[in-house]
Amino acid sequence: MKHIVKLLILLVAVSAFWIGLLETVVPRSYAWLLPVYFIVSLGCYGLLMVGVGLMHFPTCPQEAVLLQKDIAEAKEFLKQRGVDVDCD
Amino acid sequence: MEINKNKYSIIVPTYNERLNIALLVYLVFKHLRDVDFEIIVVDDGSPDGTQEVVKQLQQVYGEDRILLRARPRKLGLGTAYVHGLKHASGNFVVIMDADLSHHPKYLPSFIRKQLETGASIVTGTRYVKGGGVHGWNLMRKLTSRGANVLAQTLLWPGVSDLTGSFRLYRKSVLEDVISSCVSKGYVFQMEMIVRASRKRYHIEEVPITFVDRVYGSSKLGGSEIVEYLKGLAYLLVTT
Numbered sequence: 001m002k003h004i005v006k007l008l009i010l011l012v013a014v015s016a017f018w019i020g021l022l023e024t025v026v027p028r029s030y031a032w033l034l035p036v037y038f039i040v041s042l043g044c045y046g047l048l049m050v051g052v053g054l055m056h057f058p059t060c061p062q063e064a065v066l067l068q069k070d071i072a073e074a075k076e077f078l079k080q081r082g083v084d085v086d087c088d
Numbered sequence: 089m090e091i092n093k094n095k096y097s098i099i100v101p102t103y104n105e106r107l108n109i110a111l112l113v114y115l116v117f118k119h120l121r122d123v124d125f126e127i128i129v130v131d132d133g134s135p136d137g138t139q140e141v142v143k144q145l146q147q148v149y150g151e152d153r154i155l156l157r158a159r160p161r162k163l164g165l166g167t168a169y170v171h172g173l174k175h176a177s178g179n180f181v182v183i184m185d186a187d188l189s190h191h192p193k194y195l196p197s198f199i200r201k202q203l204e205t206g207a208s209i210v211t212g213t214r215y216v217k218g219g220g221v222h223g224w225n226l227m228r229k230l231t232s233r234g235a236n237v238l239a240q241t242l243l244w245p246g247v248s249d250l251t252g253s254f255r256l257y258r259k260s261v262l263e264d265v266i267s268s269c270v271s272k273g274y275v276f277q278m279e280m281i282v283r284a285s286r287k288r289y290h291i292e293e294v295p296i297t298f299v300d301r302v303y304g305s306s307k308l309g310g311s312e313i314v315e316y317l318k319g320l321a322y323l324l325v326t327t
Binding site: 004 | 111114137147148214219229230238324
């Protein structure tokens with residue numbers, strides 16, 4: 001089953017649930033607004049995830065140092081064996 | 089300890105990477121002792137002499153270890169992998185960038201992970217503990233994180249790093265997945281891993297660090313965001 005089909009089925013199920021709510025328990029005015037609440041919450045959740053991810057974005061400054069060492073070692077070795085490693 | 093009888097074909101597409109390819113080859117040989125591998129350089133007619141440097145490297149390391157399979161001009165990343173695959177004699181294939189943002193020191197951890205779990209695909213992720221990036225400003229991190237959250241929400245891909253291109257594939261799996269992918273550029277990388285996930289291939293992740301390129305110029309351009317969104321929409325509907 002394609003992913004989009006899965007999502008559409010989920011959407012249909014949630015819509016059916018919402019329509020059910022409209023008909024029965026919850027006062028009409030609140031029920032009509034549920035989709036809006038849902039979308040806004042989804043948006044907020046997304047922003048939160050982006051923010052949290054940004055705060056905890058793993059960085060590795062020490063890797064840049066190690067890379068420079070590796071580059072120097074590589075240039076040394078290759079130069080001795082006739083490979084052209086001059087900077088471009 | 090069991091001897092690893094697998095052979096690994098490392099496909100490296102290049103365009104104007106004359107210095108980086110030499111450094112990369114040295115580092116691969118340094119970190120993959122006792123492993124049977126070959127490096128397949130797919131160069132798209134670089135005007136800077138990349139192919140000459142590769143020939144020099146062949147003199148040092150052997151023409152059976154370094155294969156130069158060039159193409160006449162820039163023909164795109166996806167087709168570069170397909171081209172490299174045709175000449176790959178290993179039963180596993182590694183794809184990685186030539187610009188040293190993918191460090192060969194992680195190759196043993198990819199191999200080890202695959203041997204431990206029997207996975208069909210091992211993909212490097214920058215976004216978990218033990219991984220990381222360097223040289224990215226706030227804007228880049230923001231777009232990366234935003235793109236990732238959007239993709240996770242829409243696609244449920246099952247991997248944490250969708251656009252990463254440092255991966256180990258079982259050769260038969262790569263052949264299967266690549267034949268059904270049609271995107272270009274890095275959306276292609278996303279399409280590969282999403283399609284593999286949909287086909288229920290066993291995918292494992294290892295943390296990698298990604299240091300922004302030191303030499304040469306990046307091939308990434310300006311209209312990425314639009315391309316990315318288009319790519320997401322395409323993947324949403326077709327996978």
